[in-house]
Structure formats: C-alpha cells, structure tokens
Amino acid sequence: MKGLVFTELLSMAEDAIGEDAMDDILDTLDLDSDGAYSAVGNYPCRELMQIVGAVSEHTGLGTDVLQHKFGEWMFARFVEGYPQFFEGKTTALEMLDAIENEVHVEVRKLYPDAELPTFKTEFVTETDLKMSYHSERPLVAFCHGLIEACVAHFAQPGRVSVVTQPGSTTAEFEITLDRAA
Ligand code: HEM
Numbered sequence: 001m002k003g004l005v006f007t008e009l010l011s012m013a014e015d016a017i018g019e020d021a022m023d024d025i026l027d028t029l030d031l032d033s034d035g036a037y038s039a040v041g042n043y044p045c046r047e048l049m050q051i052v053g054a055v056s057e058h059t060g061l062g063t064d065v066l067q068h069k070f071g072e073w074m075f076a077r078f079v080e081g082y083p084q085f086f087e088g089k090t091t092a093l094e095m096l097d098a099i100e101n102e103v104h105v106e107v108r109k110l111y112p113d114a115e116l117p118t119f120k121t122e123f124v125t126e127t128d129l130k131m132s133y134h135s136e137r138p139l140v141a142f143c144h145g146l147i148e149a150c151v152a153h154f155a156q157p158g159r160v161s162v163v164t165q166p167g168s169t170t171a172e173f174e175i176t177l178d179r180a181a
Pocket residue numbers: 001002004005075078079082085096099103104107111113114115116117135136137139142143146147150
C-alpha cells in the first residue's frame with residue numbers, strides 16, 4: 001500500500017488526537033517500518049490495520065468508523081492533489097463510474113506498485129448506480145467513506161447503501177441520487 005495512504009492516515013490521526021499521542025501509539029506498535037513512512041514508498045496493508053486498531057483503542061471509536069472517516073479525509077486529499085481526475089465530471093455517479101476504467105488506470109501508471117481494488121458498475125437508472133467492490137484488503141468502510149465524500153463533493157443529495165459481511169473484502173454499494181442533475 002502506498003506511503004501516501006499512511007502519511008495521510010497519520011495526519012488525520014494527529015489532527016484528531018495530537019502529535020504526541022500519535023507518537024506514543026506508534027511506539028507501542030511493533031511496525032517493520034517503525035512508523036516512518038515516505039509518501040512514495042510502499043508498505044504492508046497490515047501496518048495500516050495495526051495503526052487503525054491502535055487509534056480505535058485510544059479513541060474508543062470503532063475501526064469501521066475510523067476507516068470511514070479516513071475515506072472522507074482521503075477523498076479531500078485526492079480532490080486537492082489530483083484535480084485532473086475530476087475535470088469534466090459533472091455528477092458523483094459519473095465520477096464513481098470512472099474510478100475503475102479511468103482514475104485507477106491513471107493511478108497505476110503513476111504508481112505501478114499501487115494495490116488497487118476492482119469495481120464493477122451498473123446504472124440501474126440515471127440516478128441510481130450499483131457499484132460492486134472487490135479487494136484483497138479489508139477496506140470496505142474506507143471505500144464507503146470515499147463514496148459518501150464523492151456524493152457530498154458534487155453537492156447532490158443522495159444515499160449510499162452497502163451490503164457486506166463483517167471483515168469482508170467485498171461489498172455491494174448502491175448510490176441513489178434524489179434527482180437528476
Ligand atoms: C470516489 C472515488 C474513489 C474510490 C471509491 C476509490 C477507491 C479506492 C479504494 C477502496 C482504495 C483502497 C485499496 C483497496 O480497497 O484495495 C483505493 C486506493 C487508492 N486510490 Fe482510489 N478511489 C477513488 C478515487 C481515487 C482518486 C481520485 C485517486 C487519485 C489519485 C485515487 C488513488 C488511489 C491510490 C493512490 C490508492 C492507494 C493504492 C495503494 O495503496 O497501493 N483514488 N481507492
């Protein structure tokens with residue numbers, strides 16, 4: 001998993017609980033990287049899970065809640081750092097439909113070692129998109145946070161539903177906008 005994901009997770013956690021508390025947490029974890037991440041490096045997803053687990057214990061927030069918040073945080077970073085992927089996209093559904101065949105394709109060119117999920121999308125109606133998510137990593141709640149942040153970004157009222165199993169690496173999302181753009 002790209003170092004960028006780790007550096008952003010640490011920024012979010014430091015923002016929430018403070019740098020000292022975060023340093024203490026990292027010290028308690030037996031991380032191969034010692035908690036020193038470079039945005040361009042690559043690190044095992046296991047370490048991300050260890051950090052999320054430890055922040056969960058510290059804050060009392062569930063790991064799914066933290067992953068979800070992290071998805072929202074990461075989406076804002078993507079909007080800021082990669083505006084080119086958002087150009088020409090007028091609705092959240094159009095954006096989400098483009099992740100697999102456009103956005104993550106470009107991500108793979110930029111970072112050939114990126115570990116990306118697979119999405120299959122299907123428009124049920126103009127305002128209703130089904131998005132099935134498959135990964136090798138248990139990041140369903142992170143993905144949920146990204147999708148909800150995407151809907152909020154385009155400022156269109158709508159709902160995101162998810163069907164998954166606890167601890168699963170796959171999920172069926174359905175994004176329904178209240179009305180057409
Ligand atoms: C709402 C839109 C998006 C969704 C739903 C989405 C979904 C995901 C998910 C769920 C992951 C975690 C990996 C996994 O699940 O196996 C991921 C990783 C990633 N995505 Fe996206 N993504 C979105 C937009 C973007 C954008 C705009 C970028 C722009 C650069 C991007 C770049 C990345 C990168 C760099 C990773 C990390 C890969 C790694 O750690 O090796 N994604 N994405």
